[in-house]
Amino acid sequence: MTNRATSTNSPLLELRGITKRFPGVLALDGVDFTLRAGEVHALLGENGAGKSTLIKVLTGVYRRDTGSMQLGGLEIDPQNPAQAEQLGISTVYQEVNLIRELSVAENISIGRQPRRYGLIDWQACRLRAQEALAPLELSIDVTQPLRTYSIAVQQMVAIARALDQQAKVLVLDEPTSSLDTAEVEQLFRVMRQLRKDGMGIVFVSHFLDQVYAISDRLTVLRGGNLVGEYGAESLPRLELISKMIGKEVAQVADMENRHAATQAAGPHPVVLQAQGLNRRGAVEDMDLKIHSGEVVGLAGLLGSGRTETARLLFGIDQPDSGTIEVDGKFVRKHGPRTAIRNRIALAPEDRKEAGIIPNLSVRENIVLALQGRRGWLRRIKRAEQQLLADRFIRALNIATPNSEKPAGQLSGGNQQKVILARWLAMQPKILILDEPTRGIDVGAKAEIENLVTELCADGMALLFISSELAEVCRDSHRIVVLRDRRKIAELTGEEIQLERIMHIIADEQPTEEAEDRTDA
Amino acid sequence: MPESLRKLTWPLAALAVLLLFNALLNPEFFSLHFAEGRLTGSLVDVLDRATPVLLLSLGMTLVIATAGVDLSVGAVMAMAGSISAVLLTDVGMPVLPTLLITLLASLAAGAWNGLLVSMLGIQPIVATLILMVAGRGIAQLLTDGQIIPIEGHPGFAYLGGGTLFFLPVTITIALAAALFTAIAVRYTALGLFIESAGENPTASRYAGLNVRAVRLLVYTLSGLFAGVAGLIYASDITAADANNAGLYLELDAILAVVIGGTALSGGRFFLAGSIIGALIIQTLGTTILMTQIGGQSIPAEWNLIVKAIVVLVVCLLQSAALRQILTGKGVRG
Structure with a gap:
């Protein structure tokens, strides 16, 4: 955080009162967003908060319905991503949006290839690519197809393309979700360098550790509305989470301490047991036990390994190491068909796909x-x-x-x-529900929650995954808390309290005050 | 009205229009005669000649329902003709084992396509293009590029020229194949699996369907039916013609399926529609041959153009987008 001085400058990018309506949904409702030169500004919110809509408006993928956008004091209205790029707003998406079959050099200069006698000057094209990559401390063969490099390198190439275009604003949308720790560190080094050079960086991530490691300021959205803009140091993590999910920290304890589920009865047999499940980029050292007649909730932010765990248990992905037992028998050659034969069922997160x-x-x-x-x-x-x-x-x-x-x-x-x-x-004996209540109306939500309770009363074992912590707390006998692809806590019975889980996710000790309240 | 019947409306209407056209211009189109123990006439002729494409379109329907396509069926027809010719004439094998081996080879050819698509994940159009080229090449190699006459094998000649129930035996063969397919897909769960796998392979896999096996099976069936069609063709011309047997028939089969209402994007399929599609294509050909305008018959060169126009019209009739434009409701981007 070397260069705070520049961040007091007048805003580089100013969005005022941005509204975007889709059929039946108000995706953004008068949202403001201000980015200064030389800062990393995190854009935060749960799913459906409006982050990606805001970014798509900014980068010309969507047209705003109302509101104004100013870049360097001038009104802008990008009609498409190419125009936004020309204006100096470049975006690097989680799934790199470059052309995997083309060479690195072509990807960096595509659309603006240097020409000689009307033909593309390949020599100049390669030189320019190398120049653009140099500040990123990346020396790779720019003539190789992009797909031959790792996602991390592909992202660097996307950033190099932005540099080559003299981008003033760089939008990084979930850039770290497929990177390992070392790669994230390398990306952060580059981001710090760019910040020093006066670039404005918008950083979207679900990994709060990373958000705090790199960001100067935070803007939080919820349900298409602006919650607020904060300095990174002045907003403790727990408060950030409560702003994201829309519950006051103080209210939380009183509100959600009741949970309908009764204590899981002890003698019920274990139906599913996973031990030491590892899969690169998905989960690390996951242990999980589910008894019959028990609802186990998986809590954690998006990307914490919830869905990944479900996919491993149902055999969609294969673990790199670790074992899965159903009724005490090891499951080998695991796939959805064997899972189903073992009477495991999965209602996947992505209903449509x-x-x-x-x-x-x-x-x-x-x-x-x-x-x-x-x-x-x-x-x-x-x-x-x-x-x-x-x-x-x-x-x-x-x-x-x-x-x-x-x-x-x-x-x-x-x-x-x-x-x-x-x-x-x-x-089924084991039913995995991944976000069963996402995107459905309140009535259906309640019905599905009731169903969960009934099924488990009938002796079924359930693994319940939801972004709504309150829901997980209400319906689970036991809650496994995940953060950054690891299991970090397991709570049962009286321990299941929304606030406590928020603290664990935020990696903070509960304050004494909060402790008192929960004890009361 | 159930979807399967509703989907048949337009193909049936198109067929009816074609027949009506004939009723007005070629009254003799509908005349049937009884000669030499069998019925003859244009209608019988249409059914007889439609059998190869009809057989191909049965397999093609199932392949297209899995969101695939089989371009190799024409080449497999040529292969089947060549294999049986070589076995009958060069090897001197009796007819029954010849037919059996030929059909097994066709089955294997289809399974090869299925393996490429289901196990190796090669795009169907590419995977079957390989056999489309190689199959005809094998057929030509087997026959040294010559047309091999198949004579003196009454059993073999019966396939394409014989009479059963007072009609060409080809009609019975096609009917049997259609019934077999219909029963195989509708009286087992295969049809559901094919439609499910074609429309959403991911969800189907998650629901515990063996999507790979489904794909393997439909291509194998398609190969088998192409083999039967190839045998009928070779028997009909009493020769193996590696260069021309089944040439472009894969396209006719795809057209028949599309006319019949099965979408190339996979999912719901309509076997009866495909059969009507095959009949439309053949009726069209016969109509063009028979139609006289001012005492002149239509030159054969018009055949392809007229065919394209009719197919276009049928497809336009089925286009939901076009119907919306015409009814003024507009299309949403």
């Missing part, structure tokens, strides 16, 4: 997993399918005129129920 088959009927979507386990020869009779579908449409209160409606035409909450029905139809 990985859950619903949109053009197949509600009935077909419901019988799919059961039929999959039976195999193609033993078709479930049509009448039996109908019974199953009707039963679950009633039991889960799925709002559909009939079982033959294409599932993709239902609302998000009802689609989620169809996926739950798909799994309940095959009577």
